Amino acid sequence: AQSVTQLGSHVSVSEGALVLLRCNYSSSVPPYLFWYVQYPNQGLQLLLKYTSAATLVKGINGFEAEFKKSETSFHLTKPSAHMSDAAEYFCAVSDRFGDYKLSFGAGTTVTVRA
């Protein structure tokens, strides 16, 4: 079964600094990959997705992620953090040669310092 590992359960950045959240997947065949964001007391919202088109994927709110097959990674970045980026972020994988069900990483909580 597909799985994802998110490195770092908590990330703290200064406002205006780079945000980098790491995600690695376990598969020899590239799956579909997703990043979701969860704001306090809310459900999950899709930030961006990779479905085997362009390897650099742009999402909402200035986030982007790059798919690197050689590293089995799909790291999420944002050049300049804003206070409103404080949230929990989840990487998820969908096995496109299986039944496509979504499996999630453990999540990374981002705090933004003024």
Next chain:
Amino acid sequence: DADVTQTPRNRITKTGKRIMLECSQTKGHDRMYWYRQDPGLGLRLIYYSFDVKDINKGEISDGYSVSRQAQAKFSLSLESAIPNQTALYFCATSDQGAEAFFGQGTRLTVV
């Protein structure tokens, strides 16, 4: 109106009680999911359904059951609730290979 609606949003119940969490969606998707969220563990899949006649166990199905009443409705039941089932529960829906759309969650506390 929300694409995925969960009821109730919050519930406190006693150990041993039966409880049902309901989910309905207006996206017209065939696939529906129930996840449980616990701090530090991310979202873990309880059950999923790819159409009305298809029900599949996820990674943590013990102690739970589901019913797919219609394409748009997927309910989760705890037959005899226990305290370690205290968690945030999410329902989601998707097309095959596409992103999932989530409800707002149900915060369940078992005392």
